[in-house]
Amino acid sequence: MKRILTLDEFILQRQKDFKHASGELTALLRDIGVATKIINNAINKAGLLNILGAADQSNTSGDDVQKLDIYSNDLLIDCMKSSGQCAGIASEENEGIIPISGVHDVSSKYVMVTDPLDGSSNIDVNVSVGTIFGIYRRLSDVDGPCNVNDFLQKGTELVAAGYVLYGTSTMLVFTTGNGVNGFTLDPSIGEFCLSHPNIRIPQTGNFYSVNQGYYLKFPTGVRRFLSHCFEEKRTLRYIGSMVADVHRTLFKGGIFTYPYTSDKPGGKLRLLYECNPMSFIVEQAGGVAIDCHGNRIMEQEITELHQKTSIAIGSPDIVEEMNGFIERFKGQ
Numbered sequence: 001m002k003r004i005l006t007l008d009e010f011i012l013q014r015q016k017d018f019k020h021a022s023g024e025l026t027a028l029l030r031d032i033g034v035a036t037k038i039i040n041n042a043i044n045k046a047g048l049l050n051i052l053g054a055a056d057q058s059n060t061s062g063d064d065v066q067k068l069d070i071y072s073n074d075l076l077i078d079c080m081k082s083s084g085q086c087a088g089i090a091s092e093e094n095e096g097i098i099p100i101s102g103v104h105d106v107s108s109k110y111v112m113v114t115d116p117l118d119g120s121s122n123i124d125v126n127v128s129v130g131t132i133f134g135i136y137r138r139l140s141d142v143d144g145p146c147n148v149n150d151f152l153q154k155g156t157e158l159v160a161a162g163y164v165l166y167g168t169s170t171m172l173v174f175t176t177g178n179g180v181n182g183f184t185l186d187p188s189i190g191e192f193c194l195s196h197p198n199i200r201i202p203q204t205g206n207f208y209s210v211n212q213g214y215y216l217k218f219p220t221g222v223r224r225f226l227s228h229c230f231e232e233k234r235t236l237r238y239i240g241s242m243v244a245d246v247h248r249t250l251f252k253g254g255i256f257t258y259p260y261t262s263d264k265p266g267g268k269l270r271l272l273y274e275c276n277p278m279s280f281i282v283e284q285a286g287g288v289a290i291d292c293h294g295n296r297i298m299e300q301e302i303t304e305l306h307q308k309t310s311i312a313i314g315s316p317d318i319v320e321e322m323n324g325f326i327e328r329f330k331g332q
């Protein structure tokens with residue numbers, strides 16, 4: 001019988017492949033695995049533990065914060081302290097960075113960016129939500145506290161990125177720059193097990209994923225592309241959780257896009273802890289990720305933690321097709 005490979009075993013086996021072969025990154029990824037297993041447990045019981053619902057506050061981006069957002073954020077921060085490999089966190093739920101003081105006299109080499117519970121507007125109605133994370137090597141002196149410049153790095157500087165999708169099953173999908181692998185949580189043993197090795201996105205695809213409610217506010221090129229998808233009888237799928245919509249795109253092909261609009265000229269999704277990590281994963285699987293001006297997401301300069309961007313991400317043929325419409329109707 002083929003034995004399963006757990007996340008820990010996989011990471012240790014592949015440690016030689018990591019760009020910065022070090023036990024530190026291994027420990028960091030394992031911390032994230034622990035945190036997301038606990039978050040998964042809370043999400044599955046949320047309705048019973050009365051931790052559903054709004055927390056009567058909003059975050060830096062103005063999103064209504066749900067109780068599970070706060071729970072997930074606090075948990076991730078606590079777990080990232082355990083191995084001492086994380087010098088700090090930038091989170092959607094916190095205005096500034098969260099420095100983590102060294103533990104066990106370890107000098108932490110990395111910092112983490114995260115959306116601890118993406119898609120939170122779906123939490124109360126039992127629709128899939130997710131955790132997004134990215135890992136950077138810090139730029140500041142490893143013997144001192146991290147600073148904001150450790151986080152304001154382009155997506156191309158990411159050493160690892162991943163997401164956990166809390167769906168019909170709980171999946172962890174991540175990359176360290178050597179391809180993309182998917183792990184499914186086996187609740188009977190409490191381990192993420194390798195279920196989707198070497199994920200590759202289809203070159204093209206029939207699904208397109210966008211909030212059509214903003215159609216009239218999109219730039220002309222985007223509207224013309226969406227009309228083209230309609231005329232081609234492609235399938236519109238929109239969950240409203242970026243992790244779920246990008247996960248489907250990764251496996252089925254097609255495109256997910258959140259364009260800028262006349263009332264949100266900078267877009268809605270956050271560059272640092274949503275778009276860059278998801279773009280790293282999709283690019284590593286053979287896909288493409290641009291903003292709706294045609295610029296590669298991971299090349300964008302980051303000047304502030306909660307900076308927003310438009311995004312079009314998915315199969316090369318479809319993203320390039322959309323970019324063709326954007327180019328053709330630029331300025332209209």
Ligand code: P6P
Nearest residue numbers: 118119120121211240241242243
């Ligand atoms: P809209 C969830 O709040 C989120 O940040 C992403 O996960 C999702 O793709 C997007 O916002 C949904 O936004 O405007 O369509 O509700």
